[in-house]
Amino acid sequence: MPVTAPVPVVERALLRYRVMAFVVGTMLLILVGAMLLKYVFGVIDSTSIVAIGHGWLYMIYVLVSLDLLFRMRWGFGRIVFVVISGTIPFLSFWCEHKVTGWVRAELADAPQPDRAPH
Amino acid sequence: MPPSTRRGDDPTGTGTRRVAYRGRVRELLRTPRWIGLTALGLVLIVAFGALSWWQWQRAQREREVAPPAPVAEILVVGAAPAEEDYGVRVRLSGVYDLGGQVVVANGPSAYWVVTPLRPATGPAVPVARGLVRSPQDPLVSTATPGTVEVVGFAQPYEGDPGPGAPLPAGQAERLTATAFDVGYPLVEGWVALESQVPAADPTAEPVRPPLGVSAPTALRWQNASYAVQWVLFAGFVVFLWVRMLRDDLREARGESLRAAPADGAAERPEVY
Numbered sequence: 392m393p394v395t396a397p398v399p400v401v402e403r404a405l406l407r408y409r410v411m412a413f414v415v416g417t418m419l420l421i422l423v424g425a426m427l428l429k430y431v432f433g434v435i436d437s438t439s440i441v442a443i444g445h446g447w448l449y450m451i452y453v454l455v456s457l458d459l460l461f462r463m464r465w466g467f468g469r470i471v472f473v474v475i476s477g478t479i480p481f482l483s484f485w486c487e488h489k490v491t492g493w494v495r496a497e498l499a500d501a502p503q504p505d506r507a508p509h
Numbered sequence: 510m511p512p513s514t515r516r517g518d519d520p521t522g523t524g525t526r527r528v529a530y531r532g533r534v535r536e537l538l539r540t541p542r543w544i545g546l547t548a549l550g551l552v553l554i555v556a557f558g559a560l561s562w563w564q565w566q567r568a569q570r571e572r573e574v575a576p577p578a579p580v581a582e583i584l585v586v587g588a589a590p591a592e593e594d595y596g597v598r599v600r601l602s603g604v605y606d607l608g609g610q611v612v613v614a615n616g617p618s619a620y621w622v623v624t625p626l627r628p629a630t631g632p633a634v635p636v637a638r639g640l641v642r643s644p645q646d647p648l649v650s651t652a653t654p655g656t657v658e659v660v661g662f663a664q665p666y667e668g669d670p671g672p673g674a675p676l677p678a679g680q681a682e683r684l685t686a687t688a689f690d691v692g693y694p695l696v697e698g699w700v701a702l703e704s705q706v707p708a709a710d711p712t713a714e715p716v717r718p719p720l721g722v723s724a725p726t727a728l729r730w731q732n733a734s735y736a737v738q739w740v741l742f743a744g745f746v747v748f749l750w751v752r753m754l755r756d757d758l759r760e761a762r763g764e765s766l767r768a769a770p771a772d773g774a775a776e777r778p779e780v781y
Contacts, residue, residue, distance in 0.1 A: 442731050443730060443731050450738055450741060457752075461752055479698065483666065
């Protein structure tokens, strides 16, 4: 599959995506932990703060993901995969690993005439 | 049509190109792929709109509060309120007794001003009138005179911390039965003031009832937040649709998708 954007631009987009995937994945685990504390152990009254935080971070995650996916010109299936995996505990970490692999593979295939340091 | 006419140089040519462009868009939208994608996009927008509406309804429903119950149904003498009554809205009326007031330390530089409200008949009810930053706050020395109608949230007494460091007169470490030294019966529990008639003067920061009401209040923000997010997701669908359509048009026009990095950046600066 062709890479359309310059390589450093793609790598910056990839970095943004990876950071947000890590943040959202971690936030999701915290949310699951908080829900266990609330509904199973009854130690805390409310998980709202974590839920609201995860909600808005997930919005940023989706934006950053779409940005990367469009730069890579990936198809609809991968868009759905990346967007959904941000909502499933642990899957976002694995998805991040997969996406990084795909990008790296395509960057390695792409011609790199002037790969500027960044 | 000249091969590279800039817009403005040749209005007729631009117009022709526009018509041709519209034609290409119409043609593309009639392909099975784009009929499918458009249908999917519309379904998603409707679904996200419905989800947003649902969350907004949930946020609103949490805001509806039950009419306050008479305080005597919830708080009585000699028995702590039932756990399911924590945070129930109650109404009561009476006269504030400043002499029986207790200032309860609620963390560093935060004090609850708790004043017994004595009804015409029946036991008095401690009412947390407000949260102040200093025991010298004017709220401590003034209370609304005369009969006051109060609406607030019923709360149980706090746990007794046991003997601690001596505090100045009129202050207590916890809001407990033993914090009060009054010559009349008090109910077992207290009320966090929500509103009163006549209005309080001076006004104070309200005491947030620690039990029973904090969770629903927070939940409403969570639902309101989700409602906004679903609308934004619907916006993402529109964005995605436009972006994919543009990419497909470029592809159909036979533009090289594998642009050389430098050229690609220069050719389509609006994209990257």
